[in-house]
Amino acid sequence: VEAFGHHVAKIELFDLYDADNQALLWSEKKGNTSLDMMKANTVTIKDAIDAHDKIIYAHAASHFAPTGKNPESSRGHVTFVARIKQVKTKHETIVSYFVMVDCAGSEGETAFTPEFKAMVDQQTLMARRLEAGTINTGLSQLQVVFNQLKQKGELSKAIGNGLRRVLHPYINTRTYLSVLFTLSPSINNAKATESTLKFAVTAGMVKVKPVAMKGKVNWEVLVNELRIIIIIILNYHKYITKEKVIDDNNETIDDLERQIAKTREAIERSKSGLPIRPKKQQQMKIKVEQVEKAHDTGGLIQDPAATGSPRTQPVQMDDQVATALMGVLDDSIMDLMNELEGKKKRDFLFMFIPDDEFRDELKKEKELEKKQEEERAKHDQQMSQMGVQRRGGGRHRTETAEENAEAMKVAINVYNKNSQMASKINFAKTHVEKQFKQTEQEYKKLKTFHEKLKQEKQAENLNKEELTSHAVDLNILLKEQETVTEGLKQSKQIMVDYLKEDGREALIKWLQMRDLV
Structure with a gap:
């Protein structure tokens, strides 16, 4: 500029x-x-x-x-x-x-x-x-x-x-x-x-x-990154929760397999004529665990009176009941193993598939990047049309x-x-009156500012520090007035010299009669 x-x-x-x-x-x-x-x-x-x-x-x-x-x-x-x-x-x-x-x-x-x-x-x-x-x-x-x-x-x-x-x-x-x-x-x-x-x-x-x-x-970029981190943490928490359920189910399967092995051993001993102590009641311990409704119990027997911690209780049964129970347990175990096998084959990254809200956020970010790219291209095109070209040489x-x-x-x-x-030719003639009019307006502005400054700061109501600040303001105002006055005097003298050299003595006398020079 x-x-x-x-x-x-x-x-x-x-x-x-x-x-x-x-x-x-x-x-x-x-x-x-x-x-x-x-x-x-x-x-x-x-x-x-x-x-x-x-x-x-x-x-x-x-x-x-x-x-x-x-x-x-x-x-x-x-x-x-x-x-x-x-x-x-x-x-x-x-x-x-x-x-x-x-x-x-x-x-x-x-x-x-x-x-x-x-x-x-x-x-x-x-x-x-x-x-x-x-x-x-x-x-x-x-x-x-x-x-x-x-x-x-x-x-x-x-x-x-x-x-x-x-x-x-x-x-x-x-x-x-x-x-x-x-x-x-x-x-x-x-x-x-x-x-x-x-x-x-x-x-x-x-x-x-x-x-x-x-x-x-840049809060926009920071907020978007925090949103992504929150979504990853939530999905990771879901993954950890599912892994815990799988581990618990695996422990239950191990317990049931041990019970099945003991029951089959007792059946084989009975078929072989080995003493199985019929007078004594056969006991089997079944683990009862409370599971939330949101998860599959996996065929486990729930105890309504349970307090939430795993416990065992004895169940009395004869040989026929034990054989029937073995068949039911075999079918349940096979179904549970098939279900768990399918879950193990899932990939870890499958747990991080974003939900609908996350997909919408990604879509908005892509649209915003595309819009910014279009605006940059448009700005570059406007700058090229502006005509800023390299010029050879110099001054x-x-x-x-x-x-x-x-x-x-x-x-x-x-x-x-x-x-x-x-x-x-008439450069000076047409601008003399206009310049003096502008000078008068500038002087009035300075005078108005001075009067306003006097009204706002009365000497009797000011302390020492305020008086010092007021004196500095007046000094600055005086410097500005002197600068404007000096410039006006110089402009006036230039115009008078020009009129003298041009033989305009009559115009100079006319200006002097009106106290303009």
């Missing part, structure tokens, strides 16, 4: 990734004084080469014009904001911003050399002067921002315009600040160098304690006008050919 304008009260913000701003004529570019940085166009950076191409594309949409010191001078402050997303874990992400500000240089009147004035018309010269005033206003706004951070430790809620409006959403107590200054060793630039050093001292005294940001948890700068005077002439001729806005 570029902050550019000809008046300190109307600094427009240009979205450099908007295709409309690739126009060569400045009058066809689209700016907005109230642009929201969070709604500006964004591009995705793939690698270093792609980043270079995107920067060249953005600079092609900004404002450049020749001056007495530079045949291709930046006429606005350009800001690049990189949004960086770090994946800490598969459930947690961290989003941070890296803001890079390329401030335009404060050249002032020294850039308008006699040679430069002779090569351009008066309208172009006046436009360059107004742009220089707006550039200096942006640098003053940046200095006010550092003063606020130095005195109060935070930025005030006033959004402002121009460069302050661009930086306001990103400067807080969690921000690292670094400034790179360039200085001129020439005696001709001593005043500008001294001002830069003062600004560097102010920036170095800012005490900001950054706080590490906490990652943002070739000349260090000084003396070393490349021919390049300066070529740049000025190209600029005068393509810039219809700067060639209009």
Whole structure:
């Protein structure tokens, strides 16, 4: 985003990734004084080469014009904001911003050399002067921002315009600040160098304690994984329960097989004429166990009076009853063994087949992944249609006008050919009254803010700390008023100089009679 304008009260913000701003004529570019940085166009950076191409594309949409010191001078402050997303874990992400500000240089009147004035018309010269005033206003706004951070430790809620409006959403107590200054060793630039050093001292005294940001948890992914874990645990519990039932049935089978073996042995002894002690009653112990209704008893005999723990009780029977019982037990045992054999052949994973609810969840997740994939493909197609293509070459700068005077002439001729806005004769006449009207409105806003501040904070009702904070607010307000006033004075003097050079003495007297100059 570029902050550019000809008046300190109307600094427009240009979205450099908007295709409309690739126009060569400045009058066809689209700016907005109230642009929201969070709604500006964004591009995705793939690698270093792609980043270079995107920067060249953005600079092609900004404002450049020749001056007495530079045949291709930046006429606005350009800001690049990189949004960086770090994946800490598969459930947690961290989003941070890296803001890079390329401030335009404060050249002032020294850039308008006699040679430069002779090569351009008066309208172009006046436009360059107004742009220089707006550039200096942006640098003053940046200095006010550092003063606020130095005195109060935070930025005030006033959004402002121009460069302050661009930086306001990103400067807080969690921000690292670094400034790179360039200085001129020439005696001709001593005043500008001294001002830069003062600004560097102010920036170095800012005490900001950054706080590490906490990652943002992706609850949707985490909840889905927990659901899957819960379903697996439930199915595993079901599997363990069934395995316990099988083990209990196997123990019952072993007990019955031992009883059968003893009974058959007694029958064989009877057939062989061996004494089986008929006077004594034959006893058989039958294990009685309580089984829940939800499970098959497997042919076990249940004791209604049982208390829940396994126990045995003697049953009296003769030989005929024992023979009949053996036949029934043989049939029951064969059926039970067949049933248990089938269960043993089942695979372990069969117990983890998801139920209907789990299948629905999996289906929804697949549909969501498919939808996200379609949206990514659509976004990539839109970015390719936006026209962000790699451009060959780059900006070739000349260090000084003396070393490349021919390049300066070529740049000025190209600029005068393509810039219809700067060639209009009545540029100053049509904007004088409008600029003073905007100035009056800006002054009224500051005055209203001052009155409101006075009403909210009465001196007799404030303690020492509140009085100190109130004094800081008044000091900041005074700095902002001085910045606006200085910019307005500079703009007014530029217009008066232009009218004098153009022979408009009568218009100057008319403005003086109305106390406008």
